[in-house]
Amino acid sequence: MLVVNFMKHFSLDEIASWDRFYRANFINSLSGFKPVSLIATKNTAGIANLAIFSNIMHIGADPALVGFINRPKDAAPHTIENIEQTGSYTINHIHPSFVSAAHQTSAKYDLEISEFEKVGLHAEYKADFPAPFVMESHVQYALELSEIIPIKRNNTYLVIGEIKHVFIDPNVIENDGLINLSKVESMVSLGIDAYCSTSPVARFQYAKPDKDSAMIRFE
Amino acid sequence: MLVVNFMKHFSLDEIASWDRFYRANFINSLSGFKPVSLIATKNTAGIANLAIFSNIMHIGADPALVGFINRPKDAAPHTIENIEQTGSYTINHIHPSFVSAAHQTSAKYDLEISEFEKVGLHAEYKADFPAPFVMESHVQYALELSEIIPIKRNNTYLVIGEIKHVFIDPNVIENDGLINLSKVESMVSLGIDAYCSTSPVARFQYAKPDKDSAMIRFE
Numbered sequence: 123m124l125v126v127n128f129m130k131h132f133s134l135d136e137i138a139s140w141d142r143f144y145r146a147n148f149i150n151s152l153s154g155f156k157p158v159s160l161i162a163t164k165n166t167a168g169i170a171n172l173a174i175f176s177n178i179m180h181i182g183a184d185p186a187l188v189g190f191i192n193r194p195k196d197a198a199p200h201t202i203e204n205i206e207q208t209g210s211y212t213i214n215h216i217h218p219s220f221v222s223a224a225h226q227t228s229a230k231y232d233l234e235i236s237e238f239e240k241v242g243l244h245a246e247y248k249a250d251f252p253a254p255f256v257m258e259s260h261v262q263y264a265l266e267l268s269e270i271i272p273i274k275r276n277n278t279y280l281v282i283g284e285i286k287h288v289f290i291d292p293n294v295i296e297n298d299g300l301i302n303l304s305k306v307e308s309m310v311s312l313g314i315d316a317y318c319s320t321s322p323v324a325r326f327q328y329a330k331p332d333k334d335s336a337m338i339r340f341e
Numbered sequence: 342m343l344v345v346n347f348m349k350h351f352s353l354d355e356i357a358s359w360d361r362f363y364r365a366n367f368i369n370s371l372s373g374f375k376p377v378s379l380i381a382t383k384n385t386a387g388i389a390n391l392a393i394f395s396n397i398m399h400i401g402a403d404p405a406l407v408g409f410i411n412r413p414k415d416a417a418p419h420t421i422e423n424i425e426q427t428g429s430y431t432i433n434h435i436h437p438s439f440v441s442a443a444h445q446t447s448a449k450y451d452l453e454i455s456e457f458e459k460v461g462l463h464a465e466y467k468a469d470f471p472a473p474f475v476m477e478s479h480v481q482y483a484l485e486l487s488e489i490i491p492i493k494r495n496n497t498y499l500v501i502g503e504i505k506h507v508f509i510d511p512n513v514i515e516n517d518g519l520i521n522l523s524k525v526e527s528m529v530s531l532g533i534d535a536y537c538s539t540s541p542v543a544r545f546q547y548a549k550p551d552k553d554s555a556m557i558r559f560e
Binding site: 142 | 363404459535
């Protein structure tokens, strides 16, 4: 670990003066590591679409809601339009064995081309769900659209879905329900183009005001 | 890494039938690792509040927007009310040296008690910004409220702020602007109560349809 001796102050004015690629790398990594995943959809013409998304967020456990940010439609139209048309999509974790193929889905392929074929990943249909899963992924879940909320400040969209199906190896689930994602090497992303793996550090009991939280076994 | 041989299907009906704590652990970890951080505010009475949040999301680089999910107000009122009143807050990364104290901020302390004092972290005021920073954090940034969007489906809120100041050691920033957060051991969380560290795996060049992305040096 780097020893931090000096916290330099960067004001918004200074950040705004930077080259746009440097600024994008900086701001995209500032908020922390992201739960990068592949979102798979199928359009009404039957073409499967696959795209990498990193701004995914747990919104609630009951109902089981997950959200993601879709960029402005002129920059990233396919996934959100397929979800608007069909209401169905899957989210699939990324592992080191196919991270290069996953990154490649961010290339701007034409609408009539399926990224599955182009990057060499496999679409899998199951549980009578209309959208494909990514066969290579060890954590796959299917969602039905709940709501699309426009974020007017920058023309992005928060797309919220309700979890309908989960596919996972039961050996990854701890006794209390925690999915130990380090065991299947689900990756996180950093900034626009970096990918990292994770290692368990600690679990703690539910915190109460009158005492310190005890640690729970986690490895 | 665990060898995955069997992807078990869990339907929403089965998940909904589980004990609520087991289900919460499962659903909270399903969407992936989270960029857990401490959000610091100060209320109009001058009391500093500190709370751990994991559902934080990059929303855009220009303008520089970061969002987080605040649970329903009856469950988690202090941070969102302070932000509504003052418009100012800071987000501070968590490192292994104080992860136990960071988790402890999730205890339900009374409004007139500052979590800084209770958990042993230090409030730092700088850049003429009204909200405190967490002195122990190696990645600190200050935001002004842009918008609070209610998510009606589960009574949560997406709180969006615009980045105004960043404090960071320049040695953590790569030549192209990427903040290499593994170098300062910014943590990710998993589920409700687990914390992990990260290791760099790969960076890739901007993906184009006609060729495979080359790797960029990343360690």
